[in-house]
Amino acid sequence: MTNTIADVEQADVILVTGSNTTENHPVISSFVKRAVSFKGTKLILVDPRRIKLADFADKWLRPNPGTDVAWINSLIHVIIKEELYDKEFVEDRTQGFEALKEMVEKFSPDYVSGITGIPAAHIIEAARLYAGAEKAAILYCMGITQHVSGTDNVKSLANLAMICGNLGMPGTGVNPLRGQNNVQGACDMGGLPNVFTAYQKVTDDDIVKKIEKSWNVSGLSNKPGLPVTEMIPAAHSGDIKALYIIGENPLVSDPDLNHVEESLDNFDFMVVQDIFMTETAQKADVVLPSFCFAEKDGTFTNTERRVQRVRKAVTAPGAARDDWRIIAGISRRMGFAMEYANASEIFDELTLVTPSYAGITYERIEEEGLHWPCPTADHPGTPVLHSRGFPIGKGVLHAIDYIPPAEQVDDEYPLYLTTGRVLYQYHTRSMTGRTDGLNERAPESFVEISPADAEKYGLKDGDRVRIASRRGEIVARMTVSEKAVDGTVFIPFHYAEAAANRLTNSALDPVSKIPEYKVCAVKLSSAA
Amino acid sequence: MTENQVTINGNRFSFEPGETILDVARRNSIDIPTLCHLKGAAPTGACRVCVVEVENARNLLPACATPAQAGMVIHTESPAVVTSRKMTIELLLASGNHNCAVRESDDTGSFSDFQLRVQQYDHSDRLCPVWGDCRLQDLAYRYQVSGRAFPATEVKYPLETVNPFIVRDFSRCILCGRCVQACNEVQVNNAINFGYRGKDSKIVAAGDRPLKDSDCVFCGECVQACPVGALVEKDAKYRWRPWEEEKVRTTCSYCGVGCQIELHVKDDKVVKVTGAEGVAPNYGSLCVKGRFGFKFINSPERLTSPMIKENGEFRRAEWDEALDLVARRLSEIKDTYDPDSLGVLTSARITNEDNYIAQKFTRAVLKTNNIDHCARL
Ligand code: SF4
Numbered sequence: 053m054t055n056t057i058a059d060v061e062q063a064d065v066i067l068v069t070g071s072n073t074t075e076n077h078p079v080i081s082s083f084v085k086r087a088v089s090f091k092g093t094k095l096i097l098v099d100p101r102r103i104k105l106a107d108f109a110d111k112w113l114r115p116n117p118g119t120d121v122a123w124i125n126s127l128i129h130v131i132i133k134e135e136l137y138d139k140e141f142v143e144d145r146t147q148g149f150e151a152l153k154e155m156v157e158k159f160s161p162d163y164v165s166g167i168t169g170i171p172a173a174h175i176i177e178a179a180r181l182y183a184g185a186e187k188a189a190i191l192y193c194m195g196i197t198q199h200v201s202g203t204d205n206v207k208s209l210a211n212l213a214m215i216c217g218n219l220g221m222p223g224t225g226v227n228p229l230r231g232q233n234n235v236q237g238a239c240d241m242g243g244l245p246n247v248f249t250a251y252q253k254v255t256d257d258d259i260v261k262k263i264e265k266s267w268n269v270s271g272l273s274n275k276p277g278l279p280v281t282e283m284i285p286a287a288h289s290g291d292i293k294a295l296y297i298i299g300e301n302p303l304v305s306d307p308d309l310n311h312v313e314e315s316l317d318n319f320d321f322m323v324v325q326d327i328f329m330t331e332t333a334q335k336a337d338v339v340l341p342s343f344c345f346a347e348k349d350g351t352f353t354n355t356e357r358r359v360q361r362v363r364k365a366v367t368a369p370g371a372a373r374d375d376w377r378i379i380a381g382i383s384r385r386m387g388f389a390m391e392y393a394n395a396s397e398i399f400d401e402l403t404l405v406t407p408s409y410a411g412i413t414y415e416r417i418e419e420e421g422l423h424w425p426c427p428t429a430d431h432p433g434t435p436v437l438h439s440r441g442f443p444i445g446k447g448v449l450h451a452i453d454y455i456p457p458a459e460q461v462d463d464e465y466p467l468y469l470t471t472g473r474v475l476y477q478y479h480t481r482s483m484t485g486r487t488d489g490l491n492e493r494a495p496e497s498f499v500e501i502s503p504a505d506a507e508k509y510g511l512k513d514g515d516r517v518r519i520a521s522r523r524g525e526i527v528a529r530m531t532v533s534e535k536a537v538d539g540t541v542f543i544p545f546h547y548a549e550a551a552a553n554r555l556t557n558s559a560l561d562p563v564s565k566i567p568e569y570k571v572c573a574v575k576l577s578s579a580a
Numbered sequence: 581m582t583e584n585q586v587t588i589n590g591n592r593f594s595f596e597p598g599e600t601i602l603d604v605a606r607r608n609s610i611d612i613p614t615l616c617h618l619k620g621a622a623p624t625g626a627c628r629v630c631v632v633e634v635e636n637a638r639n640l641l642p643a644c645a646t647p648a649q650a651g652m653v654i655h656t657e658s659p660a661v662v663t664s665r666k667m668t669i670e671l672l673l674a675s676g677n678h679n680c681a682v683r684e685s686d687d688t689g690s691f692s693d694f695q696l697r698v699q700q701y702d703h704s705d706r707l708c709p710v711w712g713d714c715r716l717q718d719l720a721y722r723y724q725v726s727g728r729a730f731p732a733t734e735v736k737y738p739l740e741t742v743n744p745f746i747v748r749d750f751s752r753c754i755l756c757g758r759c760v761q762a763c764n765e766v767q768v769n770n771a772i773n774f775g776y777r778g779k780d781s782k783i784v785a786a787g788d789r790p791l792k793d794s795d796c797v798f799c800g801e802c803v804q805a806c807p808v809g810a811l812v813e814k815d816a817k818y819r820w821r822p823w824e825e826e827k828v829r830t831t832c833s834y835c836g837v838g839c840q841i842e843l844h845v846k847d848d849k850v851v852k853v854t855g856a857e858g859v860a861p862n863y864g865s866l867c868v869k870g871r872f873g874f875k876f877i878n879s880p881e882r883l884t885s886p887m888i889k890e891n892g893e894f895r896r897a898e899w900d901e902a903l904d905l906v907a908r909r910l911s912e913i914k915d916t917y918d919p920d921s922l923g924v925l926t927s928a929r930i931t932n933e934d935n936y937i938a939q940k941f942t943r944a945v946l947k948t949n950n951i952d953h954c955a956r957l
Pocket residue numbers: 759762763767769770771772791795796797798799800801802803
């Protein structure tokens with residue numbers, strides 16, 4: 053997030069898109085609901101499903117799946133045409149405005165209405181509302197990023213914020229809500245194929261030299277590695293022979309599961325380190341038991357870049373070991389000593405090679421976490437990014453064209469499928485599935501369909517239905533719900549028994565390599 | 581100078597316009613007891629426990645709802661205040677099954693009759709489940725009163741136990757309204773409110789339905805807000821007493837909000853989770869996963885030993901054997917092919933320290949940049 057969570061309560065307008073906030077980030081949703089209910093903040097919700105936040109929205113736009121660039125460009129079109137943009141900000145702080153203006157020219161509300169299904173008047177009203185606010189914040193989540201055009205979607209939202217000068221102040225910003233507890237930290241720590249910690253590029257020779265010196269090693273690779281979405285398929289081609297998986301369960305969470313399953317069988321050697329015998333662990337040659345969060349010391353970095361302490365509360369079961377200790381044990385056996393007495397020593401080391409964390413210590417975050425960048429010991433942390441300028445000088449406005457989703461509905465597969473989460477379950481359920489109460493509230497997979505579509509296909513609430521895509525099929529219970537929009541069905545991805553990801557498309561965004569979970573074409577038939 | 585000043589118990593304090601008497605007192609560490617007051621919600625003045633004496637005012641005034649005004653002379657523990665508070669507390673104690681031994685007897689029967697009635701209602705032979713962790717009990721002790729001064733009110737509504745997380749015990753509800761504010765003004769889930777009138781008053785979900793059939797999302801904000809034993813975590817009820825536990829502050833391990841939580845630990849097991857009050861980012865709020873989804877920690881299905889697969893079957897192994905095998909195989913593959921034939925998937929679930937070590941190992945030892953995690957997924 054460019055801004056903090058609490059910041060949201062200071063916004064005059066909040067635009068939420070691609071985030072079922074009340075189910076996926078419930079505590080953040082309370083900030084939004086409080087602002088709307090008690091502080092006069094206006095909410096623009098852009099989401100095809102009738103999610104809970106629709107009850108709080110002043111403007112609710114329901115675009116067809118995969119048409120985000122189109123409606124965002126159309127808002128920008130209206131804002132530029134009606135001269136509602138922040139001319140000073142655009143002039144002083146951005147570049148590329150003319151190209152953007154040219155690009156959005158054709159995205160008139162009428163034209164975009166045809167693509168997105170949003171009435172033109174709603175687009176105009178939303179544009180005026182967003183641009184008219186002194187401070188407007190954008191919140192988005194996987195509904196924006198999990199598309200072949202995910203990177204474009206995010207850049208388009210940034211365009212929208214920048215032309216309205218909605219950056220660098222409390223109550224503004226472009227704020228991705230991170231799904232998993234430490235996604236932010238895993239990225240910050242260089243758990244990515246192209247960067248070391250703090251996004252320092254592996255292709256930059258000066259950086260490589262600096263890290264080599266700091267680690268006292270030589271011969272670090274300066275060739276970017278493969279992202280997970282290419283690593284697993286690389287088992288097929290034989291390019292990857294061995295995979296060491298730490299705390300992940302790709303066998304439920306990855307797109308196009310049937311293909312993943314074959315891939316995992318193809319590795320010469322696979323190690324899985326986890327707290328449970330997950331679906332993925334079953335496939336491993338060696339399984340290593342690790343600690344869960346309640347048994348560990350360390351830090352997590354939340355979605356607002358706040359580095360917070362994790363503290364050991366209980367003893368781990370049996371012979372389980374801390375994740376870093378297991379890795380260090382393998383490292384030592386491969387001839388590279390990693391000796392640390394505790395997590396605190398690791399943290400001290402990582403701050404030496406991570407400029408944005410350099411000023412953070414366990415003592416400083418004992419009571420409350422700090423937001424990175426925090427470059428020095430006396431730096432107060434940075435709750436709001438870009439308050440003075442952008443790291444690369446001027447903010448770049450990107451002229452982005454609309455590309456339809458990779459897979460379109462047709463006669464054979466007439467419905468769109470989108471996937472997502474439900475409140476009571478988490479990810480692949482390896483944790484939530486072990487609290488009976490959560491299972492009682494959300495016991496099994498389901499496919500949510502609109503009343504009109506249910507009637508069209510002759511299906512009833514509670515029916516067991518077969519859902520098929522070009523890649524696979526599953527059987528699940530039908531839930532007829534006002535939440536669903538006509539033409540699109542929704543399935544939560546948590547459940548291994550009826551894994552939505554047997555259906556999803558593994559087509560990737562060309563830049564971020566994020567798979568297109570949110571749109572694929574399916575057909576339904578009764579399974580009774 | 582005297583413009584924005586008040587006198588509390590003989591000392592002068594300045595205040596900011598808009599501050600209540602309670603705000604000024606709290607800021608200056610003067611302890612005015614409260615029951616219904618909930619931080620972040622509009623004060624209601626409902627319970628009358630926080631009353632203070634303001635010179636020249638006709639009545640005692642609730643400190644939580646009375647704005648400080650220049651020149652006010654306030655007494656927080658004067659005889660009139662103490663008499664009023666005692667009666668308020670006695671009435672509350674008499675109003676339900678407050679069997680924490682502060683009640684000795686009453687007009688309708690003996691101590692043991694009362695206890696037996698409560699036990700029948702509770703389906704338990706123990707004293708109140710929040711014994712030792714109750715604002716009302718604390719106040720009764722502080723002002724040395726019991727419930728015997730007033731006849732016990734009859735208990736109207738049965739326990740509600742039909743949802744998996746929260747026990748609603750209407751026999752101990754003092755109708756302070758904190759849960760209603762927590763639900764409507766803090767979480768804004770709008771699931772519960774006051775229902776019925778007068779002596780039939782009850783906190784209800786819409787249509788007086790059980791929580792499980794209402795808009796309730798089981799965030800548990802109301803449980804954390806309830807000052808007495810009327811809302812209790814089902815799992816913690818009668819399994820845990822506050823003096824047996826140790827609290828450890830940590831960060832929730834589910835979503836990216838990173839809520840600050842307190843793990844309540846008894847006998848090396850997590851028995852309950854609450855939101856850490858007063859600190860960012862969540863200021864005490866949690867969701868159902870963070871508050872109630874902790875059973876996995878102590879699950880019997882946890883992996884407890886390294887496992888090696890032989891002929892398609894897993895067998896237990898010692899650490900040395902497992903790690904030797906992993907190191908040997910990774911080295912062999914690296915040497916036979918090349919470093920880029922190895923890959924590591926690190927995790928958005930583990931700590932920064934773990935992730936740092938995972939990428940350092942991948943880069944410095946395996947000598948490849950084939951490392952990623954499921955951030956995208
Ligand atoms: S658990 Fe949460 S939603 Fe349910 S009644 Fe309590 S505060 Fe409201």
